[in-house]
């Protein structure tokens with residue numbers, strides 16, 4: 299099985315992701331072993347703080363060149379934080395859409411609760427781009443707000459969940475949130491959000507796929523981990539995926 303990662307921090311030494319060229323090489327070798335064949339580099343852009351977008355683009359160019367050595371196709375992208383300065387960044391076009399196409403990866407501040415401001419910010423950005431909301435399972439520290447997430451989908455936004463969350467790398471609460479979203483058919487895409495070579499958000503798409511297909515339809519999981527990511531790269535429309543559980547007596551050991 300081949301995988302596509304639409305959310306990653308391999309472009310080294312520009313954010314809290316991979317720290318050096320040497321680490322980028324090790325992470326790419328690990329990605330290759332996981333069957334990851336295409337990676338969108340999505341460095342963090344923090345409106346009001348990030349002021350080196352040209353340097354970020356140069357580093358992504360270097361990453362794309364490096365990834366070829368591992369038989370991995372790289373693409374341009376970014377992950378834009380929808381903070382209080384984000385409307386100024388929007389006006390100034392200070393972001394990189396995925397594969398320079400219609401989709402833009404956005405995130406909220408994980409340390410703050412999601413509030414009503416999210417609607418205005420998403421609305422303004424959605425006038426220019428189709429929005430993919432990053433790691434949705436990580437924002438809800440108490441109770442997962444399924445109604446809010448359903449309203450995001452109704453508004454046309456794409457729901458992305460991190461593979462590491464299914465593996466339990468982000469704690470029990472986040473793991474439960476990821477499975478609840480999956481079983482309610484509220485996910486469009488699973489991505490790796492690679493930040494490190496080992497621990498937490500390391501290249502693990504194949505590990506996640508193998509775990510999930512023990513319990514859920516492999517065709518449907520493939521849609522979340524390959525078909526929809528490919529459609530995102532190509533700028534095509536996608537839908538959330540309904541997930542069927544395999545009856546316990548038919549599950550692989």
Ligand SMILES: [Fe+2]
Pocket residue numbers: 305306307377432491
């Ligand atoms: Fe990220």
